[in-house]
Amino acid sequence: MPADFISNLYLFILAGFVGFEVIKRVSPLLHTPLMSLTNALDAIVVVAAIIIAGRHETVLSTTLGAIAVAASFSNMVGGFFITDRMLRMFKTGRPQK
Amino acid sequence: MTSLATQQLLDFAFIAAVALFILALRWLSSPVTARRGVLAGEIGAALAVGATLLNPELVQYRWIVIALIIGAGIGIPLGMVHMTAVPQRTALSHAFGALSAAMIGIAEYYVGVPHVTRFEMGEISLEVIIGSLTFTGSLIAAGKLQEILPQRPMTYPGQNFVSLSFLSGALLLAIALTVDPNHHAFLFPTMVGVALIFGIMLVTPIGGADMPTVISLLNSYAGFSAALLGFVLNSKVLIVAGALDGSSGFILSVIMCKAMNRSFTNVMFGAFGQVQASAAAATEARTVRSASPEEAAAILAAASAVVIVPGYGMAVAQAQHKVRELYDVLTKKGVDVKFGIHPVAGRMPGHMNVLLAEADIPYDRLLEMDDINSELPQADVALIIGANDVTNPAARSDPTSPIYGMPILDVDKARTVMVIKRSMNPGFAGIDNPLYYLDRTLMLFGDAKAFVGDIVRELSGGAH
Numbered sequence: 025m026p027a028d029f030i031s032n033l034y035l036f037i038l039a040g041f042v043g044f045e046v047i048k049r050v051s052p053l054l055h056t057p058l059m060s061l062t063n064a065l066d067a068i069v070v071v072a073a074i075i076i077a078g079r080h081e082t083v084l085s086t087t088l089g090a091i092a093v094a095a096s097f098s099n100m101v102g103g104f105f106i107t108d109r110m111l112r113m114f115k116t117g118r119p120q121k
Numbered sequence: 122m123t124s125l126a127t128q129q130l131l132d133f134a135f136i137a138a139v140a141l142f143i144l145a146l147r148w149l150s151s152p153v154t155a156r157r158g159v160l161a162g163e164i165g166a167a168l169a170v171g172a173t174l175l176n177p178e179l180v181q182y183r184w185i186v187i188a189l190i191i192g193a194g195i196g197i198p199l200g201m202v203h204m205t206a207v208p209q210r211t212a213l214s215h216a217f218g219a220l221s222a223a224m225i226g227i228a229e230y231y232v233g234v235p236h237v238t239r240f241e242m243g244e245i246s247l248e249v250i251i252g253s254l255t256f257t258g259s260l261i262a263a264g265k266l267q268e269i270l271p272q273r274p275m276t277y278p279g280q281n282f283v284s285l286s287f288l289s290g291a292l293l294l295a296i297a298l299t300v301d302p303n304h305h306a307f308l309f310p311t312m313v314g315v316a317l318i319f320g321i322m323l324v325t326p327i328g329g330a331d332m333p334t335v336i337s338l339l340n341s342y343a344g345f346s347a348a349l350l351g352f353v354l355n356s357k358v359l360i361v362a363g364a365l366d367g368s369s370g371f372i373l374s375v376i377m378c379k380a381m382n383r384s385f386t387n388v389m390f391g392a393f394g395q396v397q398a399s400a401a402a403a404t405e406a407r408t409v410r411s412a413s414p415e416e417a418a419a420i421l422a423a424a425s426a427v428v429i430v431p432g433y434g435m436a437v438a439q440a441q442h443k444v445r446e447l448y449d450v451l452t453k454k455g456v457d458v459k460f461g462i463h464p465v466a467g468r469m470p471g472h473m474n475v476l477l478a479e480a481d482i483p484y485d486r487l488l489e490m491d492d493i494n495s496e497l498p499q500a501d502v503a504l505i506i507g508a509n510d511v512t513n514p515a516a517r518s519d520p521t522s523p524i525y526g527m528p529i530l531d532v533d534k535a536r537t538v539m540v541i542k543r544s545m546n547p548g549f550a551g552i553d554n555p556l557y558y559l560d561r562t563l564m565l566f567g568d569a570k571a572f573v574g575d576i577v578r579e580l581s582g583g584a585h
Contacts, residue, residue: 052471100196
């Protein structure tokens with residue numbers, strides 16, 4: 025078993041608990057933006073995709089990498105964009121007084 | 122710059138990104154700071170992507186640039202969809218996330234062969250199976266939400282057995298590959314294919330009303346596939362982002378299951394939605410009282426506290442802007458108007474809140490189930506628009522009801538209950554609602570948008 029695996033497992037467990045504690049506090053009011061924001065953050069897999077596409081090892085790996093770059097970057101751009109659009113709609117107070 | 126210094130720069134950029142991601146979610150806890158959270162996430166993502174583009178391992182940028190442009194070209198229109206279409210956009214983005222994770226795992230395998238270790242093979246197989254099934258499952262969910270595919274559960278005898286055989290098949294292939302990673306390369310595409318088919322089979326039998334749970338579960342799978350990919354590539358930023366996304370989806374799935382009083386296995390393998398014979402038989406020989414828009418307007422004008430309970434039917438009828446007008450005219454008359462939001466109202470977690478916020482209803486008027494239930498006994502009127510099962514008192518009182526035990530909005534405790542409904546047909550789950558036969562209940566038959574519009578016209582005196 026590679027040594028990195030154990031430190032990665034520590035990190036995974038800790039990040040899972042941090043996620044649980046932080047997300048538990050998000051009001052149900054914002055559960056839809058929560059899902060689109062975590063989706064945009066998850067799109068960070070684009071960094072792995074960029075490496076695969078840019079190392080240019082085989083035609084297959086470059087093609088798969090490029091598909092992955094496009095798919096995850098669309099999530100990153102679209103996810104942040106729609107989350108902000110939704111959050112701008114949440115206003116407090118009465119519109120007329 | 123030496124390669125070592127670049128590597129350290131990369132590491133620091135990733136650490137900053139991870140901290141910013143956690144802050145982003147932390148700030149999302151309140152609508153006041155939420156937009157700052159989006160900004161933090163954007164800065165984190167930009168840092169990580171920018172640093173990656175400086176990585177000395179990259180020898181060719183052409184395909185990266187083309188793919189980034191295509192990605193932006195897909196992502197921007199998907200970020201501009203109408204709020205009613207947010208559930209299908211979200212399902213589609215889970216599909217893209219999972220596709221991306223699966224593609225990278227597949228590329229890693231073919232680059233590594235014939236030097237893949239058993240340990241790496243185990244990780245890659247698991248990652249690729251979860252990524253693949255989440256990809257097709259999310260596409261099916263998006264298709265159902267977009268109504269390209271039928272929303273009703275699609276079932277056949279022995280379905281669970283067939284589906285689980287495919288899952289076992291994929292896992293057996295993964296084990297075979299792990300035992301000998303480099304000599305049976307043809308097993309790898311077979312495993313991917315079987316996992317892709319299993320994803321389709323997993324979501325096809327699930328109906329529209331269960332979509333909030335399914336979307337949350339797929340969110341969780343997409344997150345965990347990214348985290349597993351982080352293990353495969355030894356990338357800490359992926360592990361953290363994937364764990365955050367995975368735990369978020371998991372928490373939402375648990376909330377959705379609790380709100381429907383069902384277990385994961387029941388949602389995934391229990392295809393709900395057939396009309397219950399016992400409930401249907403009981404509908405005969407009971408009378409309902411109905412009222413006109415004029416009568417409804419008079420009752421609302423005389424009330425001092427009104428609770429509006431919107432359901433997915435309100436969104437289908439596109440009635441949210443008329444509901445805002447009703448809110449405005451009642452508020453102007455000094456009536457206290459609040460909204461009671463059930464956790465599974467809409468097609469994904471929190472969907473109803475977004476639809477009402479879009480219609481400019483202030484978010485401090487949108488109350489969660491527990492909060493509104495403590496106010497409903499003091500309410501003069503509970504007005505139900507396009508919601509059904511979440512208001513069904515049988516969930517509290519009738520142990521034979523299929524929804525018995527599901528937490529509901531206690532609208533039957535309000536002095537008067539008004540229900541806007543097209544007809545007496547049972548709701549999505551096919552369960553009769555005894556609420557409609559109570560003495561205090563008035564049925565307002567008609568299209569939600571038109572009926573609310575008529576009430577608003579009466580209240581603002583425009584009809585006379």
